[in-house]
Amino acid sequence: MQYRNFTLDKFQEDAIASIDKNHSVIVSAPTGSGKTLIADYIINRDIAERKKVIYTAPIKALSNQKYKEFIHQYGLEQIGILTGDVSINPTAPVIVMTTEIYRNMIMVNDPLVQEVSYIIFDEIHYISDIERGHIWEESIIFSPEHIRFLCLSATIPNAEQFAEWISTVKKHPVDVVRHNVRPVPLTHLFFDLDTGIAPIEELRNFNIPEERPRRGKNRRFEDRKQGPTHLDLIRELSGLGDLPCLYFVFSRAATQIKAEQLAKAKNFLSPSEQRVVIEHVREHLDRSDPQIKAFKTTKILREALSKGVGFHHGGLLPQLKEIVEHLFGEGLIKVLYTTETFAVGINMPAKAVCFDSLEKYDGISFRHLQSKEYFQLAGRAGRRGIDKTGKAISLVNVQRADPNKILNIIKAESEPLVSQFRLGYNTVLNLIYGYSERQIDTVLASNFGLFQRYGKAVFTGEKHLPMKAVFAKKKKMLAKMGYIDNEGGLTEKGQFARSVFRDELLVTELFYDGIGRETSEFKTLLAVAAVCYEPRRADEFLKGRSGDAFDLIHQLKKHEYLGKHMKMNYIILLAPFLQKWYEGCSFLELMKCTNLAEGDVIKFFRQMIDLMSQVKHASHDDQLRDKMDKISDRLNRELVEVVFE
Numbered sequence: 001m002q003y004r005n006f007t008l009d010k011f012q013e014d015a016i017a018s019i020d021k022n023h024s025v026i027v028s029a030p031t032g033s034g035k036t037l038i039a040d041y042i043i044n045r046d047i048a049e050r051k052k053v054i055y056t057a058p059i060k061a062l063s064n065q066k067y068k069e070f071i072h073q074y075g076l077e078q079i080g081i082l083t084g085d086v087s088i089n090p091t092a093p094v095i096v097m098t099t100e101i102y103r104n105m106i107m108v109n110d111p112l113v114q115e116v117s118y119i120i121f122d123e124i125h126y127i128s129d130i131e132r133g134h135i136w137e138e139s140i141i142f143s144p145e146h147i148r149f150l151c152l153s154a155t156i157p158n159a160e161q162f163a164e165w166i167s168t169v170k171k172h173p174v175d176v177v178r179h180n181v182r183p184v185p186l187t188h189l190f191f192d193l194d195t196g197i198a199p200i201e202e203l204r205n206f207n208i209p210e211e212r213p214r215r216g217k218n219r220r221f222e223d224r225k226q227g228p229t230h231l232d233l234i235r236e237l238s239g240l241g242d243l244p245c246l247y248f249v250f251s252r253a254a255t256q257i258k259a260e261q262l263a264k265a266k267n268f269l270s271p272s273e274q275r276v277v278i279e280h281v282r283e284h285l286d287r288s289d290p291q292i293k294a295f296k297t298t299k300i301l302r303e304a305l306s307k308g309v310g311f312h313h314g315g316l317l318p319q320l321k322e323i324v325e326h327l328f329g330e331g332l333i334k335v336l337y338t339t340e341t342f343a344v345g346i347n348m349p350a351k352a353v354c355f356d357s358l359e360k361y362d363g364i365s366f367r368h369l370q371s372k373e374y375f376q377l378a379g380r381a382g383r384r385g386i387d388k389t390g391k392a393i394s395l396v397n398v399q400r401a402d403p404n405k406i407l408n409i410i411k412a413e414s415e416p417l418v419s420q421f422r423l424g425y426n427t428v429l430n431l432i433y434g435y436s437e438r439q440i441d442t443v444l445a446s447n448f449g450l451f452q453r454y455g456k457a458v459f460t461g462e463k464h465l466p467m468k469a470v471f472a473k474k475k476k477m478l479a480k481m482g483y484i485d486n487e488g489g490l491t492e493k494g495q496f497a498r499s500v501f502r503d504e505l506l507v508t509e510l511f512y513d514g515i516g517r518e519t520s521e522f523k524t525l526l527a528v529a530a531v532c533y534e535p536r537r538a539d540e541f542l543k544g545r546s547g548d549a550f551d552l553i554h555q556l557k558k559h560e561y562l563g564k565h566m567k568m569n570y571i572i573l574l575a576p577f578l579q580k581w582y583e584g585c586s587f588l589e590l591m592k593c594t595n596l597a598e599g600d601v602i603k604f605f606r607q608m609i610d611l612m613s614q615v616k617h618a619s620h621d622d623q624l625r626d627k628m629d630k631i632s633d634r635l636n637r638e639l640v641e642v643v644f645e
Contacts, residue, residue, distance in 0.1 A: 001016070004040070008037070010179075011027070012034060012037055012038055015027050015150075023175050024148045024151075024170070024173070024175070025151070025176075026153075026162060026163050026166075026175070027150070027152050027153070027179075028155055028179070029155075029177075029178070029179035030155070030180070030183075031154055031375075031376070032184065033181070034183075036152070039120045039152065042150060043070070044074075046118065047078055047093050047094065051115075051116075052095070052112070052115045052116045053093065053094045053116065053120065054095050054097060054116050054118075055094065055097070055120045055122065056096075056119060056122065056139075057097075057123065058099060058123045058132070059341060061314065063083050063097060064081070067079060070096065078092055079092050079093075081096045082097040083101065090112070095112075099132075099136055099139055102119065107138075107501075113144060114144065114146075119139075119143065119150070120149075120152070121136065121150070121152065123153060124151035127417055127420070128420065134420050134422050134424075137419060137421045138427065141446050142443075148172070149174075154372070155180070155372075158417055161416075162448070163176045165451040168456055182382070182390075184383065184387055184388070184390045186378060186390045188201075188410045190395075190396040190406075192227075192228055192396050193228045194398070197233075197237075200394065203401065203403040203407060204403055206398040227395070227397030228397065229395075230356060233354060233393065234354075235266075243268070243334040243335065244333060244334045244335065244352075245353065245354055246336050246342065246343075246348075246350045246353045246354070247337045247356065248354065249338070249339065250359075252313040252597060255337040256300055256337075258311075258337045259310065260300055260303075260304060263303060267307045267308065268334040268335070269332070273308070274306055277305050277308075278306055281302055284322070285298070285319070285323075291587050291588040292317060292320075295588070297316065297598060298320065301324070305332075308334040308335070310333040310335075311324070312324045312325070312328075312336060312337075312342050313341070313599075314599060314603075315597025315598070315600045316598070329348060343379070348380070349381065349383045350380060350381065351381070351382070351387055352390070352392070353378050353392045354395065355393070355395060357395065358406055370409070371411060371415055394406070418448075418449075419448035421449050425478065425497065425505055426500065426504045428474045428475060429498035430498050431443060432484065432488070432490060433489075433490050433494075433495075442459070444471060445458050445464035445467070450464060478494065482494075483497055483508075493508060496508050496618045496619060497618075499618035500615065500618050502531075505561070505565075506561075506562070506565055506566065507531060507615065508618075511615050511624060512619070515527060515555060522578075522582050523552045527566075529571075529608060530567050533570050533573075533574060535570075540594060540595040541573055542576040542594065543576060544575075544579075546572070546579060548575060549571050576593070577590075605635045608631075609632050612628040612632045613628075615628055616629065
């Protein structure tokens with residue numbers, strides 16, 4: 001079968017045949033094998049038939065990228081995007097959005113959802129994500145019966161079980177299409193100072209010595225003990241002609257540091273290539289806010305790019321990401337240091353993929369990568385039609401490594417999809433609002449976790465009673481707090497909370513009848529910021545004392561719920577920083593008041609705008625709505641000046 005000048009593989013033909021039967025489809029195939037062509041078929045077909053399609057992505061960066069790709073393919077008028085803080089052409093036939101936005105739309109019965117034929121879940125394996133997986137599960141459970149799903153992922157060992165669950169819950173056929181052949185075979189290697197680049201299986205030949213020689217015996221031993229560095233590995237790759245490479249580092253700061261180090265050590269570009277890079281960067285930045293040129297990150301990046309070295313992470317401004325992605329796509333970046341977000345959907349393979357470590361900090365502790373995480377990144381190795389094989393090379397210090405743990409990572413992707421379903425207060429409120437008791441029982445029995453334990457038998461007997469007990473406990477608490485009336489329906493306060501999709505009780509207690517009407521704009525901003533702030537261990541902000549912060553804390557401590565649950569230390573931490581912005585300093589000056597990356601400050605502002613938008617739509621208080629508008633407008637003006645996406 002031919003489609004868009006491609007001869008389709010059998011798995012693509014099978015998926016399209018299922019779609020034409022109006023079935024849902026789960027496609028399990030390696031990275032780079034052409035899964036997105038199946039999504040493209042749905043979009044192309046349904047645009048012609050005047051139907052709506054929703055494309056969801058797990059991260060906003062992928063949403064933005066897909067939006068740009070689809071505009072290029074289908075035209076500006078056919079594509080819209082919704083990501084909380086960004087809303088462009090929301091009535092378009094094809095709408096790109098984060099999965100959270102889709103979930104929120106179906107929970108409040110947005111009329112747009114009734115017009116949708118298919119929803120495409122890219123990277124459906126995120127359903128196993130501990131923090132966010134429940135969003136994907138609820139998106140499936142609460143979707144209207146007429147909607148069909150296209151679920152795309154790399155290898156899913158239990159795809160048939162997942163399909164059976166969807167089919168049972170949504171009462172329509174769900175087909176599984178598998179493809180196990182990578183378009184470019186993947187070779188797993190490791191690098192150590194003594195071995196050089198070697199097959200990773202050879203790690204079996206190394207054992208962790210029970211006793212190591214003491215420090216200082218000789219320089220060579222000290223080098224081995226410290227382990228190889230990225231410079232050692234890149235030097236070897238360059239000598240073998242195995243560039244360009246993606247070099248994955250699980251630290252934003254480290255991507256920049258390593259790029260600086262390599263750019264100082266080596267220039268990978270010819271004089272003519274350097275001129276092309278310098279001119280492209282100059283032209284792109286000339287179209288952006290002049291402040292961007294003065295950022296430290298920009299200066300580091302410009303210098304590195306002129307040597308054929310780049311870095312890419314979530315804290316970069318969109319303009320800088322765009323420059324990096326363009327130059328990498330043109331082959332003018334030979335070594336790109338990047339965090340794992342670059343591997344989620346961004347289709348930019350390289351000859352080799354390197355791992356600075358096979359361990360990462362997950363917010364709680366350091367742990368080895370899971371197989372699925374490893375293959376998600378390693379799958380970027382090997383350019384279709386260019387390379388005979390892709391190389392995935394891990395930096396390993398054999399003096400310290402545990403061979404068994406490392407070899408276990410590179411086994412075939414074996415982690416099945418697992419349920420992360422949990423009943424949030426927003427879900428409980430929306431169930432009470434829109435469902436009968438019998439329907440609520442059915443929903444409580446419909447989660448993937450119960451299906452994994454009991455199969456279809458979960459809908460008979462009392463298998464869902466533990467979930468029902470959780471529901472009853474949360475309902476009792478909500479009634480005590482005034483969200484549910486004596487008849488079991490939602491109060492006005494409950495209606496407010498069901499339209500808030502993060503920290504719903506905290507936000508409702510703050511703004512339904514709390515500080516929203518009583519405080520100044522700046523104190524309101526501080527409260528919103530304290531809810532949205534997501535701390536990292538090394539974060540630093542301008543220090544100082546703020547009378548507004550202490551006044552706000554004093555006010556909050558009088559409130560029974562807010563006094564216990566509000567992060568007062570965040571208010572103190574953020575107040576001097578936000579005061580500087582509130583008084584009108586430039587974005588460049590603001591960046592001198594924190595060590596956050598520019599993109600992280602932009603993200604923080606956007607999260608505040610998104611939350612204030614939720615409060616505005618939840619509230620009937622004109623004074624509060626007006627205040628949210630004024631603060632959001634000020635934040636938005638800052639974003640428009642600095643960022644244009």
